Amino acid sequence: MSDFQLSGIYVYPVKSLAGIRVERWQVAPTGLLYDRKWMLVDADGLFLSQRKLPRMALIKTALTGSELLLSAPGMEPLALSLLPAGGEWIDVTVWHDLCRARAVSGTADLWFSRFLGQDCRLVYLPDQSIRPVDPHYGSSTDHTAFSDGFPFLIVSENSLAVLNQEMGLHLAMERFRPNLVISGCAGYEEDSWREIRIGSIDFRLPKPCSRCAVPTIDPETAETGKEPLITLNRTRKWQNKVYFGQNALHDRCGELAVGDRVQIKTAGPKQPPL
Structure with a gap:
């Protein structure tokens, strides 16, 4: 029995603008409502x-x-x-x-x-x-709004903790623009998850998230730096891309709340295979 929990929910109404952290939110066919x-x-x-x-x-x-x-x-x-x-x-x-x-x-x-x-x-x-959604990773009933490609991005708190330790910095989770943040698991443990349940909603994790330069932008100042890409290139590079977090698809609508229990239903080889 895991003690994993949903510790953060972020909604981004307008693609690439600042998001909103919420305690409870509805899940619609395309992902989090709005x-x-x-x-x-x-x-x-x-x-x-x-x-x-x-x-x-x-x-x-x-x-x-x-x-x-x-x-x-x-x-x-x-x-x-x-x-x-x-x-x-x-x-x-x-x-x-x-x-x-x-x-x-x-x-x-x-x-x-x-x-x-x-x-x-x-x-x-x-x-x-x-x-x-790209049919290579989803079914005919999976769709999304204006996200890069998937309804959800999942990141664990300890993955960021590991990355921050490697950088010697304290970058905020907001830089990585997740929808759902998980606590209680080891750093990068989400790399091996294939099917999970959060509260009453099942998710499939078909593909890791490759990262661009957006996390180098300070969300408070819009100034651009070199991290975390320098460290990700050293520690999380595979086939000429760097990865942080997992894309996810949901199997039903409903509601999510901070504190919801996270169950790992199916695990597999790490993606990316680092």
Whole structure:
């Protein structure tokens, strides 16, 4: 019997903007409710992220019962409906996926363009727009919103503790943008998990998460450093990519809460095989 627990839940309403830490949250067909249902795109409909625009990290998000609230240094707060009505249909691209999304509003576009110093548009993924997960890793019923590819990213507290010890730093979990954080297990123990249950919801972990430069961006200042990529390249590199955390798919909707018990149903060889 494990003493593993769900110790953190993070929702990211707008892809690549600051997230929200919550104590309890609903799980929808695409992942956590409202998680990455909005996204910024350029004039060609290509998604924008902190990889290109580190200042995106400075835009804070909040959710009320009816609104998405946005704030940023030097900007008046912006409130948007959680259920955008109408809006022009736009073809948008997230990595290799082409999706049909709706434009939110000209007001939102101007707000973001002014703060980021680049013309951009805010789009929303309606429920009728289905974005399947890569069939190599999921089933025909698995889909996600505007995440990089999977509904959930799972990281354990002790994996970050090990990495911080190796770096001699104290980077915050927020840099790694997980959805679910697990306590009680050994560092990188999640590498061997294949099927787990958190509370009453079962998850499959088909693929480790390869990391880009986003974790090098300080979420409070938007300044970019060299860590954790230097240390990950030394300790977590496989086939020319570095890995930290596990992508996950859920088998049902429901609710998650901090403190939920985590059960390991199936384990296997470590992924990546380090």
